[in-house]
Amino acid sequence: MASIPVHAEATGAQVGQAVKKQPVSDAVSLPAPRFLPPDVEQDRFDEFAKRVLALVGQDNLEIISADTPLVNNDMGKTAYKYDAYRSADNECLLVGCGVVHPRHVPDVRAILALCNEFNVPLWPVSAGRNLAYGGSAPRVPGSLVMRLGTHMNRILEVDTEHYTCVVEPGVTYQDMHDYLAKHDLLDKVRQDTPEISWGSMIGNALDRGGGSTPYGDHWGAHCGMEVLLANGDLVRTGMGAMSSVEGREEAKKGVAPWDQTPNGCFSLFPYGFGPINDGLFTQGNVGVVTKMGFYLMPNFAGITPFMVTYPRDDDIEEAMRIAAKLRLNHIIQHACSMRYITLDAGFYGPRSDYTTSDRDQILTSDELDAMCARLNLGRWNFTGCVYGPPKMREMALEHVKAEMLRLPGSRFFTLEDRTERPSVLHARAPNMEGLCNMDQQRWIKQWMPNGAHLLFTPVSRVDGKTALQQFRLAKKLFAEHQMEFMGHLVVFHRDMHTVSCMVYDSTDAAMRDRAWKLGRRVVQEWQARGWGEMRQHIGLHDQVAASYDFNGHALLRFNETVKAALDPKGIIAPGKSGIWPRQYAKEKWLMGKEFIPAFPGVEPGLLGGGAGANGKVNGKNGDDGKNGDGAK
Incomplete structure (x- = not known):
């Protein structure tokens, strides 16, 4: 069994380190965001941003202001702030108030607490690519985008006997491939990978992405999850719900739950005892996934x-x-x-x-x-x-x-x-063959200049x-x-x-x-x-959710009930998969209403209009300044 950090030089404080306020110069001045969070005034936002800044430090918080360039087709650093393909711009500009890069689980817990305190919606992403499906753009303009993968990027375990691994959100398919190559394991161990290998293993699985080997169902190949709920409680699913012998001793010594050694079957057997709750966190918005186990693939004989x-x-x-x-x-x-x-x-x-x-x-x-x-x-x-x-x-x-x-x-x-x-x-x-390759997607860029795409499946x-x-x-x-x-x-x-x-x-x-x-x-x-x-672009989630209409949208009503119970303030990814917190007036927020004949909680007469988004903005919204209410 092997375990090493990935990109250790780029990783901040290690998981489990106590949260410390970061030194912030009195001269630091944060710009006003392009979008304010819903129902949050500027002075209240300023207080929130300063609290986040004190938590993570100046290098790990960026406010998306009216002057922040939203560059078309930029797959670099700016892509973590919005949809680089600009797919939904003509209907609604989906841009957050800023991007925060937590260094470890304690940071994530503290950010969740601040978002609950200030009623700021939080949009978690892993690596933040998600090409054709909205990238890092939040469904609610003015949300705080939380990019987990910047620092939380360790390969925690690779078990070459049972062909499993445990990783953090920032570990990409390419990272795992490089790890296996570095340790001369590719002759024995392979992994399934999507067509583009720069994506997060956790992020792709949570969005139910796929690949081209017998292990191509990435969600189906997961085994064991560690999740932070909106109230800061940490849950491990499946066999992870039972402490390991080592973990019990660590708990007695005051080791934080997220740092305790997981059960030896955490990444081996997915079910454990009682209801299987893992599915709540795939394409869901009731928790933040901080670790996951996956099945790796034996190298085939040919x-x-x-x-x-x-x-x-x-x-x-x-x-x-x-x-x-x-x-x-x-x-x-x-x-x-x-x-x-x-x-x-x-x-x-x-x-x-x-x-x-x-x-x-x-x-x-x-x-x-x-x-x-x-x-x-x-x-x-x-x-x-x-x-x-x-x-x-x-x-x-x-x-x-x-x-x-x-x-x-x-x-x-x-x-x-x-x-x-x-x-x-x-x-x-x-x-x-279970190897990484970035060559398959050349058709996107080659077919026409500035090539972008949407996918419908x-x-x-x-x-x-x-x-x-x-x-x-x-x-x-x-x-x-x-x-x-x-x-x-x-x-x-x-x-x-x-x-x-x-x-x-x-x-x-x-x-x-x-x-x-x-x-x-x-x-x-x-x-x-x-x-x-x-699976679909975030701007189309309402329409797709409405299409699952059996028994008056019973599944969507169930998901809303779960959302209200686990995230009562509705701060985690509101609107994802069409699941809206009760605090949001859906008739104002739904996108594509003219394509939605019915939606739970919305009177039929309130449907049939245009796009829905009412984020409050400072200065200009769109690049041309004409999109001032968040939607055309």
Whole structure:
């Protein structure tokens, strides 16, 4: 078993250190925020900010003022303050009052206490990337964004016997990969990783992100959580709820709960005794997760990535039926992807390489065929792999070929067959092998200048007819909004995720607006057919939550009841997943009301208007100063 700090030189006080007031010069003057927290006046905010400053120090608190630049597509330090893609700007500018970087659990507890005292909403993030889903932007303008990952970034445990780990919020997939490489463990231990490896392991799992190996369900691969509740109480779930022998002795000596050695099965067995409460904290807003355990992956005895191409749009029906059968029978053991040609074309080059038409015009069928011929791809391109010793892989591939090459014109490729560089199959292969890779997302930046994107992922039955129906509907909706359809269909387990990618120029307000309106329309059309979104941009959370409407939105009413019990002042991430504290008048705060036929606690007559957000601002709101009430 091994345990070392990650980025130790960048980490502040270690977990468990007593909270000390930081020396603050009398000359320090904090600017007024662009947005004040709701119902908090300037003098009250000044007092709050000074208390936070005294707690964490000048380097760990930044006020987002009217003069703070909100740079389009900046993935650097400014990205921790807002949505770098500016996705919802045309409807509502989602920007906090500031960003705080706690150094350890005691800081988080103290910040929670201050937010309760001053009624300031708190928006916790881990690494704060969350591309296509809102980045670090808070749902309520004027919230204090709390970036846990700046200092709380230690790998606390890697168990190479049981293939588990325990990490803090700042540990990224790349960090874990580098740790395994540094300790010569990659021959034995691997991890699943999303397409971009810079994200937080905890943050991605809490938002139910996924990857490309048999461990690709990141939430499903978690085991054990440590959570701070709004009242400062620290809870460990599963087997973590039982103290270890060492932990009991540490408690007698006055060691703080967050520093006590966890139960030996904390990251081994997820259930413990009694109700399983972990789910309250995934896409939830009733606690702040400070540690999590995860299952790591044994290095397989071998891997053979492959690609199958299909020449016609309508091939998707039979191809997905075959892929679903192979996945369910575990011939293919991981979440596999059927990618449309435009998505892969973006990987190889910009849109201008394939057409001379304006970007608000849809590519013609002839242009798509020319694209396929040029890239030696099909209209649909399936990527997957088989795992195991050579003979096992050989037998599995024979079965895959026999099934997947039934369609006329279908073709099979291995890595050796794809000699071009870059290559989609070569870019996807490391992720399917449990290695980090940042190359897959080049289609976002290459397809057009200032490339940004929104992702829409309805969950449905995995069957060919549904796949074809979803594809045709998506193509139609995209064309109506002058957007090129890019996307892929994922066979997860027994379900299918049709990932529609809306790529736009983040500096083009008109195009950004078309993408946002398309997103609202897509959610609306999916709901009408019983297909529910499983993850979404924060500006669309109200609409998605409203689409889960069984029994008068019984689940949302339940979530609101839990919220009121565990966070009575409603300070943690108000509005996340459409869950609003009772202190908030929903009719004022809901976004996309014209797309929401009903919402618990809101009279029908109060719906049907425009965006909802009433953050009080100082100076200008939007970059042009025209967005003074928080919403257009």
